[in-house]
Amino acid sequence: xxxxGPTTPNVPGAGTLLQLxxxxxxxxRSELAGVTGLARSTVTARIDALLASxxxxxxxxxxxxxxxxxxxxxFQPSAKVALGADLxxxxxxxxxxxxxxxxxxxxxxxxxxxxxPQTCLDWIIDQGRQLLSDVGxxxxxxxxxxxxxxxxxxxxxxxxxxxxxxxxxxxxDVAEYVSTRFAGPVLVDNDVNIMALGEHxxxxxxxxxxxxVKAATGIGCGIISENQVFRGAQGxxxxxxxxxxxxxxxxxxxxxxxGCLEAVASGAAIAxxxxxxxxxxxxxxxxxELARSGSVPxxxxxxxxxxxxxxxxxxxxxxxxxxxxxxxGSLALAGDHLLAGVREVIYQRSLPLATQHLRIVQSRTxxxxxxxxxxxxxxxxxLSPQRIDALVTNGVPRG
Amino acid sequence: xxxxGPTTPNVPGAGTLLQLxxxxxxxxRSELAGVTGLARSTVTARIDALLASxxxxxxxxxxxxxxxxxxxxxFQPSAKVALGADLxxxxxxxxxxxxxxxxxxxxxxxxxxxxxPQTCLDWIIDQGRQLLSDVGxxxxxxxxxxxxxxxxxxxxxxxxxxxxxxxxxxxxDVAEYVSTRFAGPVLVDNDVNIMALGEHxxxxxxxxxxxxVKAATGIGCGIISENQVFRGAQGxxxxxxxxxxxxxxxxxxxxxxxGCLEAVASGAAIAxxxxxxxxxxxxxxxxxELARSGSVPxxxxxxxxxxxxxxxxxxxxxxxxxxxxxxxGSLALAGDHLLAGVREVIYQRSLPLATQHLRIVQSRTxxxxxxxxxxxxxxxxxLSPQRIDALVTNGVPRG
Numbered sequence: 201x202x203x204x205g206p207t208t209p210n211v212p213g214a215g216t217l218l219q220l221x222x223x224x225x226x227x228x229r230s231e232l233a234g235v236t237g238l239a240r241s242t243v244t245a246r247i248d249a250l251l252a253s254x255x256x257x258x259x260x261x262x263x264x265x266x267x268x269x270x271x272x273x274x275f276q277p278s279a280k281v282a283l284g285a286d287l288x289x290x291x292x293x294x295x296x297x298x299x300x301x302x303x304x305x306x307x308x309x310x311x312x313x314x315x316x317p318q319t320c321l322d323w324i325i326d327q328g329r330q331l332l333s334d335v336g337x338x339x340x341x342x343x344x345x346x347x348x349x350x351x352x353x354x355x356x357x358x359x360x361x362x363x364x365x366x367x368x369x370x371x372x373d374v375a376e377y378v379s380t381r382f383a384g385p386v387l388v389d390n391d392v393n394i395m396a397l398g399e400h401x402x403x404x405x406x407x408x409x410x411x412x413v414k415a416a417t418g419i420g421c422g423i424i425s426e427n428q429v430f431r432g433a434q435g436x437x438x439x440x441x442x443x444x445x446x447x448x449x450x451x452x453x454x455x456x457x458x459g460c461l462e463a464v465a466s467g468a469a470i471a472x473x474x475x476x477x478x479x480x481x482x483x484x485x486x487x488x489e490l491a492r493s494g495s496v497p498x499x500x501x502x503x504x505x506x507x508x509x510x511x512x513x514x515x516x517x518x519x520x521x522x523x524x525x526x527x528x529g530s531l532a533l534a535g536d537h538l539l540a541g542v543r544e545v546i547y548q549r550s551l552p553l554a555t556q557h558l559r560i561v562q563s564r565t566x567x568x569x570x571x572x573x574x575x576x577x578x579x580x581x582x583l584s585p586q587r588i589d590a591l592v593t594n595g596v597p598r599g
Numbered sequence: 600x601x602x603x604g605p606t607t608p609n610v611p612g613a614g615t616l617l618q619l620x621x622x623x624x625x626x627x628r629s630e631l632a633g634v635t636g637l638a639r640s641t642v643t644a645r646i647d648a649l650l651a652s653x654x655x656x657x658x659x660x661x662x663x664x665x666x667x668x669x670x671x672x673x674f675q676p677s678a679k680v681a682l683g684a685d686l687x688x689x690x691x692x693x694x695x696x697x698x699x700x701x702x703x704x705x706x707x708x709x710x711x712x713x714x715x716p717q718t719c720l721d722w723i724i725d726q727g728r729q730l731l732s733d734v735g736x737x738x739x740x741x742x743x744x745x746x747x748x749x750x751x752x753x754x755x756x757x758x759x760x761x762x763x764x765x766x767x768x769x770x771x772d773v774a775e776y777v778s779t780r781f782a783g784p785v786l787v788d789n790d791v792n793i794m795a796l797g798e799h800x801x802x803x804x805x806x807x808x809x810x811x812v813k814a815a816t817g818i819g820c821g822i823i824s825e826n827q828v829f830r831g832a833q834g835x836x837x838x839x840x841x842x843x844x845x846x847x848x849x850x851x852x853x854x855x856x857x858g859c860l861e862a863v864a865s866g867a868a869i870a871x872x873x874x875x876x877x878x879x880x881x882x883x884x885x886x887x888e889l890a891r892s893g894s895v896p897x898x899x900x901x902x903x904x905x906x907x908x909x910x911x912x913x914x915x916x917x918x919x920x921x922x923x924x925x926x927x928g929s930l931a932l933a934g935d936h937l938l939a940g941v942r943e944v945i946y947q948r949s950l951p952l953a954t955q956h957l958r959i960v961q962s963r964t965x966x967x968x969x970x971x972x973x974x975x976x977x978x979x980x981x982l983s984p985q986r987i988d989a990l991v992t993n994g995v996p997r998g
Contacts, residue, residue, distance in 0.1 A: 213636060237612060237988075242638075352952060361952065409832045421918070430824070432920025433808045436953040443914040444948060447846075457948060515842040515914050519820070521831025549843060549856065553751060553760070554835040589636075 214246040214592045215585030218255060218275070222583065224300075226259035226272035247273055249592040254279040255299075255583075277302070280343040281335070282578040284398075285324045286391060286570025288350050289313050289365055289417060292323055295571035296331045299343070299579055301402050305331045306568060313350060316368035317377065321347075325382045339383040343582040346387045346574030347374060348394040355435050358388040364454065387577050391570050392438060393429045395563075396422025397580075398573025399526050403564045409522040412563070413440070415509060415538065416484045416529035419462045423520065427580075441466070443512045461512050465505035467531045473501055484530040491534045502534045506541020513542060514549035521554045528563030535562060613645040613991050614984030617654060617674070621982065623699075625658035625671035646672060648991040653678040654698075654982075676701070679742040680734070681977040683797075684723045685790060685969025687749050688712050688764055688816060691722055694970035695730045698742065698978055700801050704730045705967060712749060715767035716776065720746075724781045738782040742981040745786045745973030746773060747793040754834050757787040763853065786976050790969050791837060792828045794962075795821025796979075797972025798925050802963045808921040811962070812839070814908060814937065815883045815928035818861045822919065826979075840865070842911045860911050864904035866930045872900055883929040890933045901933045905940020912941060913948035920953045927962030934961060 217232055227235075233243045250256045251273070259274035277299040286293040292311035296304045307327055311320055324347065332338065351363025358375030360366055375386040396412030404410055410424040419441040423430035431437050441462035442455050450459025451469070463469055467484020474481040474490065477497055481487050490498035513525060525546075532538055543560050550558075565572055581587065616631055626634075632642045649655045650672070658673035676698040685692040691710035695703045706726055710719055723746065731737065750762025757774030759765055774785040795811030803809055809823040818840040822829035830836050840861035841854050849858025850868070862868055866883020873880040873889070876896055880886050889897035912924060924945075931937055942959050949957075964971055980986060 239638075239641075423918070425824075425829070430919075432953070433922035434920055434952055434956065436950060437918060437920040439917045439920075439950055439953070442950055443917050444910070455950070511843070512914070515911070516918055518838045518842050519822070519836060519915055519918060520829075521833055521836040521838075523832035551835060551838055551841055551854070553833055554831070554838070557833065 213585060213589035214249050215583075215588030217243070217246050218250060218583060218588050219585050221256055221273065221275040224275055224277075226262075226274040228262050228270040228272050230270060232273075246592075250588075253592045255588070255592075275299075280582070281332075281337055281341050282343050282575035282582070283324075283328050283331070283345045284394075284571040284574030284576070284578065285328070285345070285347045286394065286574055287311065287313055287320055287324075287348060288391065288570075292320065292327075293568060293571040294324065294327050294331060295568055295575055296328075296335055296337075297572060297575035297579075299583065301398070301572060301576050301579065303568065303572060304335045306571065307331060308567075313366050313369075317372040317374065321374065321377050325378065328382060342383045344385045344387060344578040345378055345383060346389075346394065346576075346578040347378070348389055348391040348570050348574045349374070350391050352436065353388050353390045355387075355389050355393075355431065358386060360388075385578075385582070387574075387581055389429070389574075389577060390420070392420035392422040393431075394422075394573035394577055395528055395565070395569045396424050396438075396526075396573070397429060397576045398569045398571075399528065399563060399565050400424045400427070401576040401580075402572060404524055404526070407522075407524045409520065409524075411513070411516060411520065411522045411525045413509065413513070413525065413527050414529035415466070415505070415527060415531035417466060417468050419466050419509065419529075421516070423522075440512050440516065443515070445508050445511050461508060465508035467529075470498070470501045470505055470531075474498060485533075488530060488533045491537055499537055502531070502537045503541045505531070506538040506543075507545045508541075509538075510542040510545030511549065514546045517546055517550040517554050517558065523557060524559045524561065526561055526563050528566070528569060532562055612984060612988035613648050614982075614987030616642070616645050617649055617982060617987050618984050620655055620672065620674040623674055623676075625661075625673040627661050627669040627671050629669060631672075645991075649987075652991045654987070674698075679981070680731070680736055680740050681742050681974035681981070682723075682727050682730070682744045683747075683793075683970040683973030683975070683977065684727070684745065685747045685793065685973055686710065686712055686719055686723075687790065687969075691719065691726075692967060692970040693723065693726050693730060694967055694974055695727075695734055695736075696971060696974035696978075698982065700797070700971060700975050700978065702967065702971060703734045705970065706730060707966075712765050712768075716771040716773065720773065720776050724777065727781060741782045743784045743786060743977040744777055744782065745788075745793065745975075745977040746777070747788055747790040747969050747973045748773070749790050751835065752787050752789045754786075754788050754792075754830065757785060759787075784977075784981070786973075786980055788828070788973075788976060789819070791819035791821040792830075793821075793972035793976055794927055794964070794968045795823050795837075795925075795972070796828060796975045797968045797970075798927065798962060798964050799823045799826070800975040800979075801971060803923055803925070806921075806923045808919065808923075810912070810915060810919065810921045810924045812908065812912070812924065812926050813928035814865070814904070814926060814930035816866050818865050818908065818928075820915070822921075839911050839915065842914070844907050844910050860907060864907035866928075869897075869900045869904055869930075873897060884932075887929060887932045890936055898936055901930070901936045902940045904930070905937040905942075906944045907940075908937075909941040909944030910948065913945045916945055916949040916953050916957065922956060923958045923960065925960055925962050927965070927968065931961055 233240045257276045259272045261269040295306040352361045360369040378386045392414045412422040421438040421440040442460040444459045446459035451463045453460035453463035470487045471481040632639045658671045660668040694705040751760045759768040777785045791813045811821040820837040820839040841859040843858045845858035850862045852859035852862035869886045870880040
């Protein structure tokens with residue numbers, strides 16, 4: 201499903217020019233010829249193709265160096281829109297963004313992922329049509345649709361793979377279902393990867409290496425390396441919830457092992473520990489609510505969960521040497537109570553060289569972060585040089 | 600020191616053509632124009648530039664489709680040579696390779712890294728000159744010199760940074776010293792990264808994600824992701840020796856923490872544990888020797904070291920999802936005794952999705968792997984599109 205176009209490295213097409221212009225700065229044909237090494241005639245042909253696509257537009261005249269002042273061209277962030285969807289265990293969130301990730305319209309709903317793929321995807325299709333109409337656009341204006349799911353996803357085929365909390369979704373062709381009923385292309389990834397992408401693109405675009413931790417009912421991690429999601433060989437990279445922190449006598453985990461991080465430090469685990477103390481808590485949000493109301497047992501357990509997450513992150517810091525760690529998910533709404541424990545252990549356990557410039561911060565995108573990230577996934581894919589080269593005439597001069 | 604040339608993405612230069620040709624297959628001008636989208640005239644100009652550099656040569660005629668049969672061109676692996684050096688705590692190894700990593704000549708010596716940079720680097724310079732002469736080449740034929748050091752290295756500047764076992768090396772400008780006295784460019788990295796690079800390039804070039812573990816006096820890890828060393832933000836990625844496996848009451852580590860993997864499972868740690876049992880062992884090689892002679896205490900400790908290494912690798916598998924883990928270093932000479940422990944814990948602790956296609960193997964390059972890898976580092980850098988574009992005339996047609 202994921203058509204990435206020609207695989208030739210460094211194809212010198214219109215996509216390369218668009219890539220340069222995505223920084224927003226207007227440039228003349230001469231400037232583009234100079235920076236790419238392309239012939240002036242080639243640049244002209246490709247600029248014409250990009251103008252026809254609407255992705256760039258004329259942006260006024262540059263200062264003249266004698267003669268007629270040259271025209272500049274700039275990226276047009278409103279040329280297309282992206283639809284991003286974030287499906288959680290019990291919620292759905294949608295956002296329409298422009299091509300730089302600005303939210304133009306958004307909506308949320310209570311939505312049970314266990315209701316199955318057709319119910320959930322139909323909600324995306326219906327509400328997506330409504331949002332498009334609200335912002336005065338049509339499916340013709342859609343660069344694509346991005347969908348985040350709360351479980352393992354085979355990104356290359358757009359299917360969920362053995363998702364534990366998603367009955368009816370295993371192997372379901374999400375991309376095909378949505379693209380035939382609404383519009384395409386449709387990209388699918390797990391919720392943590394898209395949250396990482398959204399946080400990076402909109403908040404920390406300069407960070408080469410970012411780890412995003414979602415601490416909620418479960419615990420997961422998205423790794424951004426050089427502007428891309430780091431997926432590993434089977435797309436399973438970033439699974440930190442099942443790394444052992446508590447030894448063989450630790451509590452049993454739903455994965456079948458014992459002592460996993462998720463079994464001791466997730467929202468579900470803390471709620472269980474509070475219940476054992478006679479304090480009613482059904483999930484991560486209840487835990488956060490208790491902490492906010494000053495419950496000492498809740499505060500202590502959240503601090504300890506931070507330390508346990510920090511223990512695994514200390515290993516991740518030694519292995520991956522990120523420049524920033526972002527803590528998100530509903531448990532992160534407990535703020536510094538969680539982060540204090542995380543910081544305590546990372547700074548104690550990781551190597552000085554790896555922590556000297558490391559930042560550990562709370563998520564800034566918050567709740568809409570997943571939907572924004574799903575849109576960013578579409579933007580990064582749809583505006584990649586390969587896709588743009590496939591989309592527009594390249595205007596290669598005859599040799 | 601590390602000049603990577605122009606940073607413009609996707610510059611459509613001669614380097615792009617060379618990159619295509621590095622697979623060894625001969626191609627005609629038309630084929631190269633077709634696959635790159637470059638104009639025929641542009642391809643001709645760049646082919647001429649590459650021919651002048653000697654990096655490609657004519658490779659006979661293709662089948663004619665009517666008229667004069669077209670000439671094909673192919674990569675010339677012997678156009679240049681790379682010198683790779685691997686300095687360990689007590690050894691130096693050197694290899695001259697061609698541009699596909701084939702060893703043309705090699706030499707080894709006992710060399711104490713604590714003798715300081717001038718002594719060690721002078722050995723590289725003297726022996727490097729000798730090896731070059733042995734294979735009938737001159738410094739003019741050198742694509743570059745790669746050096747691996749047994750400690751943290753700032754790859755971008757070619758200096759050692761706070762190396763614990765390398766008195767006199769801290770901040771020493773290795774690249775400058777060697778390039779002014781011998782030839783350049785000189786690239787420097789830590790020994791584990793170059794071992795990973797050499798193992799990947801020569802043995803597992805198809806593996807997208809490879810982890811190389813060096814288990815010797817210390818324990819380190821090199822991460823190869825999509826043909827590149829994964830370095831992280833400060834170049835500190837891959838430090839698995841100081842991830843905690845033994846809890847707060849674990850043995851003290853030279854890093855100042857307790858319970859680090861290196862403090863329980865390195866060759867030095869096992870030798871110490873054997874000594875406590877009254878069995879004389881001074882380091883990793885003694886431990887391996889004892890195991891080979893059937894010492895049950897040595898075999899048990901090596902198996903347990905494998906399990907401890909496996910515990911940290913299980914976390915690395917969940918985070919990075921590699922397709923292959925290669926175990927090297929002198930402790931790996933114990934073979935299956937070490938690997939059995941590694942496999943036992945990884946398959947027990949890591950997620951099924953991440954282990955279903957995972958291979959865990961012993962290093963194939965063995966002792967010369969570091970020197971070969973240092974040569975590969977030079978080849979990858981020297982033949983990168985950016986470097987080639989900077990080196991040869993690009994033949995951009997006037998627009």
